[in-house]
Amino acid sequence: MNLQENTIQAWIKVSEQIRMILDKSERSTFSDQWSVVCRQAEAENPWFSQDQLNHALQGISMLLDPEKLQVFARKYQNEGIGKSKEVGVIMAGNIPAAGFHDMLCVSLSKQNLSAKLSSSDKIILPFIKSILEWADTIVAAKIRFVENLKDVDAVIATGSDNSARYFEYYFGKKPHIFRKNRNSVGIITGDENEYDLILLGRDIFTYFGLGCRSVSKLFVPESYSFDSFFEAMLEYKAIMQHTRYMNNHDYQQALYLMNQETFLTNNFLIVKEDARLSSPVGVVFFESYQNKESLQTKLDSINDKLQCTVKKGGEINLGQAQMPGISDFADGVDTMEFLSNLE
Numbered sequence: 001m002n003l004q005e006n007t008i009q010a011w012i013k014v015s016e017q018i019r020m021i022l023d024k025s026e027r028s029t030f031s032d033q034w035s036v037v038c039r040q041a042e043a044e045n046p047w048f049s050q051d052q053l054n055h056a057l058q059g060i061s062m063l064l065d066p067e068k069l070q071v072f073a074r075k076y077q078n079e080g081i082g083k084s085k086e087v088g089v090i091m092a093g094n095i096p097a098a099g100f101h102d103m104l105c106v107s108l109s110k111q112n113l114s115a116k117l118s119s120s121d122k123i124i125l126p127f128i129k130s131i132l133e134w135a136d137t138i139v140a141a142k143i144r145f146v147e148n149l150k151d152v153d154a155v156i157a158t159g160s161d162n163s164a165r166y167f168e169y170y171f172g173k174k175p176h177i178f179r180k181n182r183n184s185v186g187i188i189t190g191d192e193n194e195y196d197l198i199l200l201g202r203d204i205f206t207y208f209g210l211g212c213r214s215v216s217k218l219f220v221p222e223s224y225s226f227d228s229f230f231e232a233m234l235e236y237k238a239i240m241q242h243t244r245y246m247n248n249h250d251y252q253q254a255l256y257l258m259n260q261e262t263f264l265t266n267n268f269l270i271v272k273e274d275a276r277l278s279s280p281v282g283v284v285f286f287e288s289y290q291n292k293e294s295l296q297t298k299l300d301s302i303n304d305k306l307q308c309t310v311k312k313g314g315e316i317n318l319g320q321a322q323m324p325g326i327s328d329f330a331d332g333v334d335t336m337e338f339l340s341n342l343e
Helices: 003-022 031-044 050-063 066-075 100-108 124-135 161-171 194-209 227-241 243-258 292-301 335-340
Strands: 086-090 112-116 143-145 154-158 176-179 183-187 215-221 270-273 283-289 306-311
Touching: 003 031, 003 050, 003 066, 003 100, 003 124, 031 050, 031 124, 050 100, 050 124, 050 194, 086 100, 100 112, 100 124, 100 143, 100 154, 100 335, 124 143, 154 161, 154 335, 161 176, 183 194, 194 215, 194 227, 215 292, 227 243, 243 270, 283 292
Parallel strands: 086 112, 086 154, 112 143, 154 176, 183 215, 183 306, 215 283, 270 283
Antiparallel strands: none
């Protein structure tokens, strides 16, 4: 087998181990290690709860679906590639294993990866690499975790609008992908049933709303009643047991009360009318629309600030925001094409 086939097969072996970890009926070599990793990750970052870590691992498992992985990788096959380039990746840490897709893409492109992990997420991806080392030491050796990016040929960096200025200053002369702030929105038409709204809640509450694919803003019809919405959100009332989440909710509620601002709450989620896209933890903003045409005009005007839009029957259905496919590139920029064309 050539290098790319070896890489694909190595990641398929990783996929098999992850599925065994998630399916507790079959014991993986790495099952006990995953339990330890979860405890360590949550101790270092309380936002990384056991449920959220398992959700992230489930997402990785879906990205490594053997059939889809092979189709994806072979689409970018380039046997004419010369010496592997050193690709530096500055990874986000807002959600567990946020940088995994970049790590996978660099690996599949046959380039070398120098990854700077976020201080908020230093445990999960090294664990995934340890499984890859078990599968194929040669493939795993092309992935390194570093403190500083030195002597890299290209850079992929994910951060805030503010950090993007630093990325440009330090790495702007190299081939690069710089990702800035993006948010995700949900569209309510008024035709949703209770189950649909429960699925929407998944898009709101997964990762406590900290992901760029987390729904932080709703577009609702004029005069929309949130009664059925709040009834459906009761499905997620267990989030009240998470201290940091509730501290954020209570702080925002106190702030709105002090400022005499109008809002709705069910005691663990605040819904507030606001033109902004990015809402605080524990809060979802909403904006009303008159008709489909005015809504589309609004969405078109903010398209460059959106990561994804969820809607019943839409391109991304309700409940699917945090389960991107392997070809769902962040910010719509084809990472594999970028990596495959490095010279």
